[in-house]
Amino acid sequence: MKLKLPGCRTAVTALLALAGATVAVAQDEDFGALVKRLQSEQPAFAERQQKLLKERYDLSDTPDDDAKMSRGKPVQSGIRVRLPRGVTWDQLAAMTPADVKAKNLWPAGFFPLPHPHHEAGGMIFTQVLIDETKKQTGRDLTRFDLNFDLPQHFLPEFPAPIYLTTRPDLGDVSQGKLVSISNYYELFKDILNPKQLEGLRLLVTPFPQQQFNATDDRRSLMAHLGVSCFDCHSNGHTTASTHTVGDIRPNEHRHRIDTPTLRGVNVQRLFGSQRAMKTIEDFTEFEQRAAYFDGDITTAAKKGVNPLERGSQVHFMAEFQALLDFPPAPKLTVFGRLDPKLATESELRGEAVFFGKGQCASCHTPPYYTDNLMHNLKVERFFNEKMINGRKASADGPIKTFPLRGIKDSPPYLHDDRLLTLEDTVEFFNLVLELKLTTQEKQDLTEFMRAL
Template sequence: MSDLISSAAVLGAGGLAVASLVASITVLAADPLPPDTTYRPLPTRPFSAVKADDEAQKPKVMQRQSGLLNERYDLANRPIAGVMMSGGKKPVQGGVRVKLAGGATWDGLGKLSPDEIRQRNLLPEGFKPLPHVKHATGGQVFPTLQIDEINRLEQRDLRRFDVDFDLPDHVTPEFPPPIFLTTHGELGDVSRGQLLSIRNFYEIMNGIVTPVQMEGLRLLLTPFPQEEFNITEDRKVALPSLGVACLDCHSNFHTNAAFHLTPDIRPQAARFRLDTVSLRGMFNQQIHGSKRSLRSIEDFTEFEQRTAYFNGDHVSAARKGVNLPDRASQVAMMAQMQNIIDFPPAPKLDPVGHLDPMRATPQELAGEKLFMGKARCAQCHIPQTGFMDQQMHDLKLERFYKVGSTRNDFAEMPDGPIKTFTLRGIKDSPPYLHDGRLMTLADTVEFFNLVLQLKLNPPEKDQLVAYLLTL
């Protein structure tokens, strides 16, 4: 049973004037969250009834998301021959996976103006923001590999009863990912092929990190209450839960493609999906959070525990058991550990981030030339500063499509300014963009070729992908 809540969005000539967000937003009865509220309402139904409804609705919820994904993408398992992620256990997927509208071609699309693409409704659906698997509810969703391994190691259950992870394993990062340290480059992967958890971290890292870093690591691996994983009656796990740990999403300080909704926007329908970012190279980053522009890893760590764990609702946090780490004796130690996580080796790059012509292929060198020039990548992804610029940028994708429609309860709103993410080790971090809407590096090249009107030809696109794989 569902309630239909209607509101109106009004388009203005210069952008969007929102009276009350988006028409025809369906809110499931098990998740009574009106689209215009700031705070999450307290549960009004017994946990057993909500759980039973959620479980009954789950097949339809997953079928709806699967339909959207298959409409937008080719999700076949087609790796690039001989190209592996940094741990050597998982191949990198190749080819453009975003589907074009009927009759369109990438070359033809690249010749059209943004106005022509918008008026003819030709922007590929896969280039638009990607909805959460259950957008009206939102919350953390973990991939099966992470769920199973944490259950094996800690007997702690990260499996939700209302939704499952929605992307196939082959378009997600290697699991578990390797760990590289700035303090011990000679050791290579220090994870020993294992997923760090509260049960094994001391044995794995003892003698490698300092006491301060070890304490920071312990805190990063300690589960604390989170909006969907806690002891209250509105949780989304079958049994009362200790919560989640920072490294449940940032597996081995990288990413496992777990996702949730940004805590920084209201109403619910406008909150965009947020893919877990890697923590590699944190020592070189001075801006944190896709939207929040937090200026230190300490600020970010503290903010995550206080509000982001609870979908940005500190009122809910107080009720469920917020963890308030001490800035001096705990947050600082967590930051010390995060700041020694290095990028994976890139043997073809010199010390300032340029290809060594003695090691790179002609195709890779041609890709680097495009990266620095015609493709305009280096304007934001500066090699000398870790392939980022410590800034936020608005690509204004809404130039290419009519803003305001709703897909799977998600209001397709402008992305707005998003921070520049590093490209070092980028082959290890699918899916791409802040919400994981692009499955491969070839997709990202097509995306930026269109959005920035670069007019790259097919050989140039291939050269650019070849270069990105060296980073």
């Protein structure tokens, strides 16, 4: 039965948006018309997002003189969230949440960060990943309707190093290359056993996805093979490519996703920022069956869902993921604490804050700095609900405690990328937890986290 609603295109689009479906193609719009329309709309949405980012943050490229990621990329320094006019961080910290809310003083950069085009959503990749993937495999991860929004200097280094729990003697086994279907065998054939190697092959194999597929409801100009797990989790880490979560409705409440690193999944017991799935196998299977297609099983069938066999394929993929280790942290002991003979005075003071006044260790317990639980920060105490570029800033609910080991390698921070630096993160938690840290304590805490 085919339902026709002449003259109701706008209403149908609105209903689809409320249902969380992709606002895509009216039935009378062919692919060429869709491309033309979305390309014409793209500059306005890009301008809207860039205006928001510049209002929220200092986006300058200001690296720290000393702090580096594992392969040497400079870590961005300083507080980048802009304060409301006429107030200081110390003044904000002295207020109650009710006062901050009543006076509308919650910093703009501490509100949820929308997707680059929140109403459209979907996977969006960083330009360095797009360029290297196209160079290696010919697959083009460009979307014709939008581009990634954050500057490259705020993102993880690319390509990221790979450390294996089974071969720590080798250090970075990536050889400075992005691992893809074109080179995974050459790089890993002498390091992995056949089952692990097959798991890695599946992780770098593209499968159809909501925006990248062979139907006329896609966001790539050419019919597409799809995306791989390692497109988002490049080299088992992250490039900060983003998406919107598939399990929240209506669309305005959906979170932008901070693609987390896969390093250290072997020590984690919860997967997904809020879903709390209990094994990496569950998460691997969920991604292919549901997240790739926005939780829409009808669309998945049309676009080419590829159900993975749990006893072999999913298990093999999970086995490789469980080998991904944290980067070396030479100043830490086997218990995950600083070695006083190697740490600086600032790092040692920061450790004392972390385990004391800062209350960080209440959730982030050593040696991997996670308690494998979820916690609700109740940030909504500080602000009134508001719409921000298609995203409703409201209660986030409980969020998984992600490990802090190797945290300097994984900017930006929080579950939706809203915090660009560790300094921003310290200021955020100083307010949310009402800690009243001094300037020196905040600086020392940042130095400690860079040593993890």
